[in-house]
Amino acid sequence: SSRRPPLPPQKIEAAGSSSDTLPEDIPWSTSSALDGLLTLTKAKGHYWYPNDGSRILDACGGAGVACIGHGRKEIIKAATNQMKECSYVSYAHFKTNAVQELSDWLIESTGGAMQKVYLMSSGSEAVEAALKLSREYHTWRGEPQRVNFISRSESYHGTTLGSLSASGHHTRRAPFSPLLSPTNFHKIPPCNPYRQPSSSPSEFLAARIAELESEFQRLGPDTVAAVLVEPIVGAALGCVPPVPHYLSALRSVCHRHGALLIFDEVMCGMSRAGTLHAWQSYNAVPDLQTIAKGFAGGYCPASALLVGSKIASLMTAEGKTFTHGHTYQNHPVVAAVALRVQKVIQEEGLLRNVQVQGRLLERLLTERLGGHRHVGDIRGKGLFWGVEFVKDRETKEPFEVEKQVAMRVFRCAMKSHGVLVYAGQGCAGEGKGDHIMVMPAYDVTSREVGKMVERIAAAVEEVLGR
Numbered sequence: 045s046s047r048r049p050p051l052p053p054q055k056i057e058a059a060g061s062s063s064d065t066l067p068e069d070i071p072w073s074t075s076s077a078l079d080g081l082l083t084l085t086k087a088k089g090h091y092w093y094p095n096d097g098s099r100i101l102d103a104c105g106g107a108g109v110a111c112i113g114h115g116r117k118e119i120i121k122a123a124t125n126q127m128k129e130c131s132y133v134s135y136a137h138f139k140t141n142a143v144q145e146l147s148d149w150l151i152e153s154t155g156g157a158m159q160k161v162y163l164m165s166s167g168s169e170a171v172e173a174a175l176k177l178s179r180e181y182h183t184w185r186g187e188p189q190r191v192n193f194i195s196r197s198e199s200y201h202g203t204t205l206g207s208l209s210a211s212g213h214h215t216r217r218a219p220f221s222p223l224l225s226p227t228n229f230h231k232i233p234p235c236n237p238y239r240q241p242s243s244s245p246s247e248f249l250a251a252r253i254a255e256l257e258s259e260f261q262r263l264g265p266d267t268v269a270a271v272l273v274e275p276i277v278g279a280a281l282g283c284v285p286p287v288p289h290y291l292s293a294l295r296s297v298c299h300r301h302g303a304l305l306i307f308d309e310v311m312c313g314m315s316r317a318g319t320l321h322a323w324q325s326y327n328a329v330p331d332l333q334t335i336a337k338g339f340a341g342g343y344c345p346a347s348a349l350l351v352g353s354k355i356a357s358l359m360t361a362e363g364k365t366f367t368h369g370h371t372y373q374n375h376p377v378v379a380a381v382a383l384r385v386q387k388v389i390q391e392e393g394l395l396r397n398v399q400v401q402g403r404l405l406e407r408l409l410t411e412r413l414g415g416h417r418h419v420g421d422i423r424g425k426g427l428f429w430g431v432e433f434v435k436d437r438e439t440k441e442p443f444e445v446e447k448q449v450a451m452r453v454f455r456c457a458m459k460s461h462g463v464l465v466y467a468g469q470g471c472a473g474e475g476k477g478d479h480i481m482v483m484p485a486y487d488v489t490s491r492e493v494g495k496m497v498e499r500i501a502a503a504v505e506e507v508l509g510r
């Protein structure tokens with residue numbers, strides 16, 4: 045059977061009970077130490093196999109990465125063939141067919157809205173590159189004073205100092221506060237209707253845009269290099285989509301003030317949200333775009349910065365080159381693998397499956413958990429869904445941070461119910477608030493979606509009661 049063998053009784057109790065015990069530290073912060081983690085011996089299809097003999101259904105692709113499951117022979121073959129042909133080359137010395145084909149494919153996938161591709165390894169690198177190219181672009185245009193970035197107070201853009209400075213993730217920033225150039229990174233509130241009450245959708249939208257406009261005015265509009273947002277907010281908020289017209293309104297404000305708009309699609313992009321690029325759902329084209337996770341499905345560390353036509357045409361017309369480069373930039377094996385992953389998604393019609401299974405996932409999560417007294421909100425798009433836990437549904441008061449409710453649901457789901465979800469904290473602001481994210485592979489079946497939701501709901505009930 046797909047159920048994992050029974051394990052010893054768990055030490056997980058209902059939040060709020062007097063015998064609460066704190067779980068171990070969160071895996072994100074212990075990842076390099078490997079303390080307290082099981083050793084994974086195999087991953088196949090949609091299952092993880094740790095060395096305790098269990099078999100864990102993958103409802104999150106790790107960090108929203110493994111989008112076509114594990115162990116696909118066609119991807120292994122693409123990597124092997126590329127390694128035989130050329131396993132590495134410096135981007136400064138030669139170009140390769142693998143990178144050229146991938147770039148052409150990506151540009152085509154944006155309908156030509158994006159015109160240049162810088163292939164890298166991680167989301168943070170792509171965001172850093174976007175920040176730096178924004179600065180260099182303004183310098184080329186004779187506006188070097190545009191040094192400010194505006195992003196949102198609940199957001200995650202990466203773990204390096206620049207990308208973390210742009211992030212609004214309390215827990216991940218706190219140890220490094222005040223971070224790099226605190227005077228150049230500025231925050232506006234998120235776009236999260238669940239936690240920002242308003243009398244009507246139009247008033248809500250107007251308030252968000254007024255916040256951006258007043259930040260431009262406060263800083264001086266001609267000092268702003270770019271506005272950076274995740275179209276659908278991932279780790280920091282738990283899959284919160286923008287309200288209608290929000291992204292296009294951001295674009296208008298940016299362009300009116302001569303600033304660039306950067307969409308960080310590291311998590312929500314590459315078909316995760318039901319369109320190949322998340323912005324294609326919202327009729328708002330960015331000037332710069334980052335992609336990663338679903339790009340190579342975890343078969344290789346892959347990310348990219350895509351450059352929109354405004355910047356690309358200036359570069360072409362004036363012969364400008366971006367002063368930027370990593371040793372592993374334009375890696376041919378990464379390119380061959382990423383392109384093959386994207387071809388699998390195309391050939392198997394998986395974008396359509398994301399839409400179909402996404403609707404099923406939404407329905408089942410809502411049916412099974414929508415009425416739970418500690419579930420405040422269920423939101424998302426495509427196969428990108430978040431469940432926010434609250435102490436009180438009426439007041440939306442979050443649980444105490446120390447209770448680590450999301451972490452406990454995650455641990456209980458994995459240990460007692462054989463399903464892996466992604467846990468997050470901070471969705472209520474300032475590090476408070478708990479959510480889990482459900483991000484199945486694009487080739488997930490209806491049966492698996494049903495199984496995931498059953499197991500997740502069982503874990504929620506075990507931790508938080510019925």
Ligand code: PMP
Binds near residue numbers: 107171278309336
């Ligand atoms: N941007 C977003 C939206 C992300 O979700 C992440 C990773 N969770 C990053 C950037 C950073 O990517 P990486 O961890 O690959 O550096």
